[in-house]
Amino acid sequence: xxxxxxxxxxxxxxxxxxxxxxxxxxxxxxxxxxxxxxxxxxxxxxxxxxxxxxxxxxxxxxxxxxxxxxxxxxxxxxxxxxxxxxxxxxxxxxxxxxxxxxxxxxxxxxxxxxxxxxxxxxxxxxxxxxxxxxxxxxxxxxxxxxxxxxxxxxxxxxxxxxxxxxxxxxxxxxxxxxxxxxxxxxxxxxxxxxxxxxxxxxxxxxxxxxxxxxxxxxxxxxxxxxxxxxxxxxxxxxxxxxxxxxxxxxxxxxxxxxxxxxxxxxxxxxxxxxxxxxxxxxxxxxxxxxxxxxxxxxxxxxxxxxxxxxxxxxxxxxxxxxxxxxxxxxxxxxxxxxxxxxxxx
Amino acid sequence: xxxxxxxxxxxxxxxxxxxxxxxxxxxxxxxxxxxxxxxxxxxxxxxxxxxxxxxxxxxxxxxxxxxxxxxxxxxxxxxxxxxxxxxxxxxxxxxxxxxxxxxxxxxxxxxxxxxxxxxxxxxxxxxxxxxxxxxxxxxxxxxxxxxxxxxxxxxxxxxxxxxxxxxxxxxxxxxxxxxxxxxxxxxxxxxxxxxxxxxxxxxxxxxxxxxxxxxxxxxxxxxxxxxxxxxxxxxxxxxxxxxxxxxxxxxxxxxxxxxxxxxxxxxxxxxxxxxxxxxxxxxxxxxxxxxxxxxxxxxxxxxxxxxxxxxxxxxxxxxxxxxxxxxxxxxxxxxxxxxxxxxxx
Numbered sequence: 264x265x266x267x268x269x270x271x272x273x274x275x276x277x278x279x280x281x282x283x284x285x286x287x288x289x290x291x292x293x294x295x296x297x298x299x300x301x302x303x304x305x306x307x308x309x310x311x312x313x314x315x316x317x318x319x320x321x322x323x324x325x326x327x328x329x330x331x332x333x334x335x336x337x338x339x340x341x342x343x344x345x346x347x348x349x350x351x352x353x354x355x356x357x358x359x360x361x362x363x364x365x366x367x368x369x370x371x372x373x374x375x376x377x378x379x380x381x382x383x384x385x386x387x388x389x390x391x392x393x394x395x396x397x398x399x400x401x402x403x404x405x406x407x408x409x410x411x412x413x414x415x416x417x418x419x420x421x422x423x424x425x426x427x428x429x430x431x432x433x434x435x436x437x438x439x440x441x442x443x444x445x446x447x448x449x450x451x452x453x454x455x456x457x458x459x460x461x462x463x464x465x466x467x468x469x470x471x472x473x474x475x476x477x478x479x480x481x482x483x484x485x486x487x488x489x490x491x492x493x494x495x496x497x498x499x500x501x502x503x504x505x506x507x508x509x510x511x512x513x514x515x516x517x518x519x520x521x522x523x524x525x526x527x528x529x530x531x532x533x534x535x536x537x538x539x540x541x542x543x544x545x546x547x548x549x550x551x552x553x554x555x556x557x558x559x560x561x562x563x564x565x566x567x568x569x570x571x572x573x574x575x576x577x578x579x580x581x582x583x584x585x586x587x588x589x590x591x592x593x594x595x596x597x598x599x600x601x602x603x604x605x606x607x608x
Numbered sequence: 609x610x611x612x613x614x615x616x617x618x619x620x621x622x623x624x625x626x627x628x629x630x631x632x633x634x635x636x637x638x639x640x641x642x643x644x645x646x647x648x649x650x651x652x653x654x655x656x657x658x659x660x661x662x663x664x665x666x667x668x669x670x671x672x673x674x675x676x677x678x679x680x681x682x683x684x685x686x687x688x689x690x691x692x693x694x695x696x697x698x699x700x701x702x703x704x705x706x707x708x709x710x711x712x713x714x715x716x717x718x719x720x721x722x723x724x725x726x727x728x729x730x731x732x733x734x735x736x737x738x739x740x741x742x743x744x745x746x747x748x749x750x751x752x753x754x755x756x757x758x759x760x761x762x763x764x765x766x767x768x769x770x771x772x773x774x775x776x777x778x779x780x781x782x783x784x785x786x787x788x789x790x791x792x793x794x795x796x797x798x799x800x801x802x803x804x805x806x807x808x809x810x811x812x813x814x815x816x817x818x819x820x821x822x823x824x825x826x827x828x829x830x831x832x833x834x835x836x837x838x839x840x841x842x843x844x845x846x847x848x849x850x851x852x853x854x855x856x857x858x859x860x861x862x863x864x865x866x867x868x869x870x871x872x873x874x875x876x877x878x879x880x881x882x883x884x885x886x887x888x889x890x891x892x893x894x895x896x897x898x899x900x901x902x903x904x905x906x907x908x909x910x911x912x913x914x915x916x917x918x919x920x921x922x923x924x925x926x927x928x929x930x931x932x933x934x935x936x937x938x939x940x941x942x943x944x945x946x947x948x949x950x951x952x953x
Contacts, residue, residue, distance in 0.1 A: 283841025283886075284944025311777070311853065313836060314672035314703035316769060324669065327659035328711035328764055330749040358659035366673035368762035370715070373950075402762075404675040407950050412755040417713035417747075417762030419673055424661060432656070491658060496628025508656065541628075599629025605718075605752055 269293060269381055276375040281405025291403060294381055298388040299367075299398045306388060308398050315399050317364055322423040325360035327351060331416040334606035336383060338457035340449075340469030341543070343414055344387030349471050349543055350494065350608065351420040352394045356475040357490040357546060359430045360422030365391060366400040367418055372411030383414065394473040396420070412606065427482035432508040434488040437579040440555035441513070444477050444546040444568045445470065446521040447498045451540030452529050454607055461533060467525045472544030477568055480561045486551030487558065493547055494608055496599045499538040501547050502584045503598050505577070512580035515596070518589035519574045538586075539599050541607050549577065614638060614726055621720040626750025636748060639726055643733040644712075644743045651733060653743050660744050662709055667768035670705035672696060676761045679951035681728060683802035685794075685814030686888070688759055689732030691953065694816050694888055695839070696765040697739045701820040702835040702891060704775045705767030710736060711745040712763055717756030728759065739818045741765070757951065772827030777853040779833040782924040785900035786858070789822050789891040789907055790815065790915045791866040792843045796885030797874050799952055806878060812870045817889030822913055825906045831896030832903065838892055839953055841944045844883040846892050847929040848943050850922070857925030860941070863934035864919045883931075884944050886952050894922065 271293035279286035291310050299308035309315055329350045336343045348365065355362040367387070371380065391398055449470040456465050474492055481487045493501045498520070502513045522537045530537050544567070550558045555573055562568030584596040616638035624631040636655050644653035654660055674695045681688045693710065700707040712732070716725065736743055794815040801810050819837055826832045838846045843865070847858045867882045875882045889912070895903045900918055907913030929941040 278950040279946050281840075281950065282944060282946070283839065283845050286945065287840075311849070312672075312703065313699040314670045314705055314765070314767065316703075316705075317669045317671060320669060324662045324665060324766075325659045326662060326709065326711055326764075326766060327657075327745050328713045328762070329747045330713040330715055330762065332715060332749045332751050332755075334755075354658040358657065358661075360659055360661075364671065366671055366764045368673045368675040368713070368764070370675055370677060370760055370762075400672050400764075402673050402675045404677045404760075404953075405950065406677050406757055406760075409754065410677075410679075410757040410951070412751055415715055415749075415751075415760065417673070417675065417764075419671075419711045419713070419745075419762075419764030420659070421669075421671060421766070422659065494628065495626075495632075500628050504656070599627060600631065601624050601627070605623040605626065605750065606755070608749075 269377060271377060274377055276371045276373055276377060276405055278373055278405055278407060281403060294384050295401055298384045308401060320423050325355055325358055325422045325424055326419065327354040328417060328419040329354055331608060332412055332606050333454060333608055334412055335457050336379060336413050338454050338469055340453055341471035342383045342386050343416055344383035345390040346471050346543060346608065347416040347418045348387055348390035348394055349473050351418040352396060353474045353492040355420045355422040356478040357492050359425050359428035361425050362394060362396045362420055362422045362475060364421040365396050365398045365418050367398050367416060368402045370411055370415040371403060371405050372413050373405060373408040375413050394475060425482050428478065428487065430489050432489055432505065435505060435509045435549050435577055437511060437577055438552045439488055439549050439577040440552050440573055441575040442548040442550065442559055443572060443574050444562055445570045446523045447493065447542050447545060448526045448537030448540035449523060450543040451604055451607055452526045455604060463529060465525050465529055470542050470544035472567060474544060474546040476565055477546045477562060480565060481558055484554060484558060486554040487548065489549040491547050493542050493545055495541055497539040497541055499596050500599055506582040506584050510582045512578040513575065513584045514578055515575035515586050517586050519572050521570050521572050543608065614722060616722060619722055621716045621718055621722060621750055623718055623750055623752065626748060639729050640746055643729045653746060665768050670700055670703055670767045670769055671764065672699040673762060673764040674699055676953060677757055677951050678799060678953050679757055680802050681724060681758050683799050683814055685798055686816035687728045687731050688761055689728035690735040691816050691888060692761040692763045693732055693735035693739055694818050695953065696763040697741060698819045698837040700765050700767040701823040702837050704770050704773035706770050707739060707741045707765055707767045707820060709766040710741050710743045710763050712743050712761060713747045715756055715760040716748060716750050717758050718750060718753040720758050739820060770827050773823065773832065775834050777834055777850065780850060780854045780894050780922055782856060782922055783897045784833055784894050784922040785897050785918055786920040787893040787895065787904055788843065788917060788919050789913045791868045792838065792887050792890060793871045793882030793885035794868060795888040796949060796952055797871045800949060808874060810870050810874055815887055815889035817912060819889060819891040821910055822891045822907060825910060826903055829899060829903060831899040832893065834894040836892050838887050838890055840886055842884040842886055844941050845944055847941065851927040851929050855927045857923040858920065858929045859923055860920035860931050862931050864917050866915050866917050888953065
């Protein structure tokens, strides 16, 4: 059924859509079941069940949860629906798990345009299909006008451990190399520009995507220590997490870190540092120095990683994050303090 | 560490508590890790992990998710923290699963009093302990002032199927009996009174509790067809779900349905019907007629079920919900339409 032909008479969300009665049932059928509960079983959401039994899982069970409050709800390169799938899929992927099932909790604000909800749930369903995960359970709450941000989603994920990826911060050693799978800061910049609050326009698109292919291609390689997706707080924050957890020095080569020209320009105008801006489809890997070139080549063979780069290494000094500049200088990258960009994810 | 001696200098939530940097790390350590990540492993939340590996699960895996937006955040008999645990534990329990693990996603509004957050997360931790479940993963987002309701929680749950409880609406047959585990409408009434919007005061407490003991005591009895907790939309909405799914007639005996006197009084004054008001610690069971007395006795042996009652039966007529009144009349219970009480759970 085309999106412009929504099987619901209401055009906007009202409090009655959250009360457990007829309006709520009709909303759930018209939007959530229509997109996520296709009868062929490929989209198995059962909107009548309290809890659902999953098919047997062929390995150790992993779980995670992520909340999504991005504003605006739709932005170049994605929307809160695709972002919610990718954010949760990515948390499972970087932990060494194969994403399988999602649950979806929605907080809708009274007055929300039903067509917007329809578009983002359709987008969520497409992103789930593409990432190979299924939405198996859901819940909808409606909050009064002025008590919400249009749409908030929480997505929990269940996956199965990949025996070829044994990962952990505690595996990181001095001499390890640091890779990033592509340019940083695109998502944060795209969302910022989409707010039209800065009088700037640009063609920056969010990098919002699943990083599972990036994790999967490293599976089975001996010496893959740790993976993480640099979301809130950006690349710099992941580096601080590594330095703090390991007690080791992290050194980045500024000139090696990929940043798109458009992102760099916007950041220069507005005074942001792209190293602190969120990505939603990039992956950082810490790998043993001797397999760094091999792992990098694996990434560069994928569409998702064709601009991957080796950007630094872990050293034996005290826990701090150092940026080596192209002209031979060094500066300390501080931990992020103030939030320049609320509701970025 | 006692509450009131909070290891955090900030007294209110700011946008920086959601940015991925130092403030967010300190908030998570001071509140979520302090209450949910105790080092003895009884409260195993790992706030540094992207996703966590669960211990091996000894049976088929069940999952569910529920969102919580109750207002006010604290009310007689509970708060959004205990409610969030019970709501999700109950969804697993009535599906025939043994609740094991929870994930917690929090949306906090800028300006929220940190002591309120501390109290409800402490309450959530106690409720999880009491229900025998562990919070294994979490996420926090901060939304700007005016874009939230103080605190919203989403809690996903993972449980293991109880082989002694094979349940489903499709098992319901004409002649089955309908039980309820205790008085209905307490939660809805307590939250309504806590809003002080009606100029009424009363000593109604929410029934917010785990229904797992009620489900567990029926395990292994042949003829338990279906369980559900009557939350949003109340008892009447569960009856409509049964009538619609089975195509059968549901008959309730009005005089047999337990309703607390205080709830009845408030409903009379305000014009509400307690059959449509939310419970958060009651359970409805549909059971074969011949084991109804046995199942009822099992419930009445428990603290949680000492006011349990047999309130009706499933008949062979067309799908509708009929209330037999004490004076011999009949009236149709309609499906809930308008929402009298937003943000009730």
